[in-house]
Amino acid sequence: MAIVESKGLILFAKNHKEKDKLVKIFTESAGKQMFYVRGAHRKNNPLQPAIMPFTEATYISQFSEQGLSFLHAAKHIHPFRHLQEDIFLAGYATYLLNLADAAIEDRVYDPHLYQFLKEALHFIDEGKDAEIITNIFEVQVLQRFGVQFEWQHCAICGETHGKFDFSSKYSGVLCERHWSLDERRYHADPKAIHFLRLFHQIDYQKIDTIQVSTETKQVIRTVLDELYEEFVGIHLKSKSFIDQMKSWQQIVKRDEQ
Ligand SMILES: [Zn+2]
Numbered sequence: 001m002a003i004v005e006s007k008g009l010i011l012f013a014k015n016h017k018e019k020d021k022l023v024k025i026f027t028e029s030a031g032k033q034m035f036y037v038r039g040a041h042r043k044n045n046p047l048q049p050a051i052m053p054f055t056e057a058t059y060i061s062q063f064s065e066q067g068l069s070f071l072h073a074a075k076h077i078h079p080f081r082h083l084q085e086d087i088f089l090a091g092y093a094t095y096l097l098n099l100a101d102a103a104i105e106d107r108v109y110d111p112h113l114y115q116f117l118k119e120a121l122h123f124i125d126e127g128k129d130a131e132i133i134t135n136i137f138e139v140q141v142l143q144r145f146g147v148q149f150e151w152q153h154c155a156i157c158g159e160t161h162g163k164f165d166f167s168s169k170y171s172g173v174l175c176e177r178h179w180s181l182d183e184r185r186y187h188a189d190p191k192a193i194h195f196l197r198l199f200h201q202i203d204y205q206k207i208d209t210i211q212v213s214t215e216t217k218q219v220i221r222t223v224l225d226e227l228y229e230e231f232v233g234i235h236l237k238s239k240s241f242i243d244q245m246k247s248w249q250q251i252v253k254r255d256e257q
Contacts, residue, residue: 001062031108036068050074054083080125092130095238103144151200163190189219
């Protein structure tokens with residue numbers, strides 16, 4: 001096993017025996033790898049800051065073809081501070097990390113997904129709208145789950161303007177004139193479909209240009225939940241956590257008034 005350097009993002013860490021940890025890292029050069037970190041709980045372990053949740057670093061390690069990989073050292077450690085300190089932001093970030101973990105097999109080289117995930121964490125950490133970034137990630141990562149839809153134009157006639165609805169039957173959006181072709185279309189709020197069409201192709205850098213009201217965020221959430229239920233079918237604890245979190249946020253805001 002050769003010793004290699006690769007950038008990586010901590011996906012999660014869990015305790016193993018008394019002093020050790022199993023740490024899953026999404027590496028840029030060798031996909032997701034599970035590492036065994038001996039003595040991870042020792043205070044003077046120099047690896048400690050590099051295996052904290054919400055951290056990117058360059059990891060020096062030996063990748064194993066199967067089983068556990070070994071972590072030797074780390075440098076250029078970049079903690080996402082706000083994600084580490086803010087429980088709400090941490091909720092969104094954990095969900096994105098879990099989605100990336102679920103979307104591809106371990107050890108699969110996927111630098112695009114790596115970059116996409118890293119940018120999402122970076123922008124949430126910078127204080128951009130975590131809900132919108134999460135939605136953009138959810139729409140675009142669908143492809144990694146083997147799900148591809150026609151978002152650009154009506155799946156029947158190619159129309160790009162006007163109101164749209166989503167149709168599972170036609171694997172994409174339908175313009176209003178063609179809604180009658182699928183009685184079981186989503187009957188979604190056209191505003192939600194408008195934003196999903198936009199999110200499907202937007203870069204995070206451009207999110208400052210879009211304004212989404214709380215009501216519209218809710219209808220977007222509803223459609224995304226339906227899509228994930230029908231086409232992905234995974235139920236992540238971190239997703240339920242976000243859903244619950246929204247009701248606490250309202251309580252916190254009410255108390256602050
Ligand atoms: Zn049409």
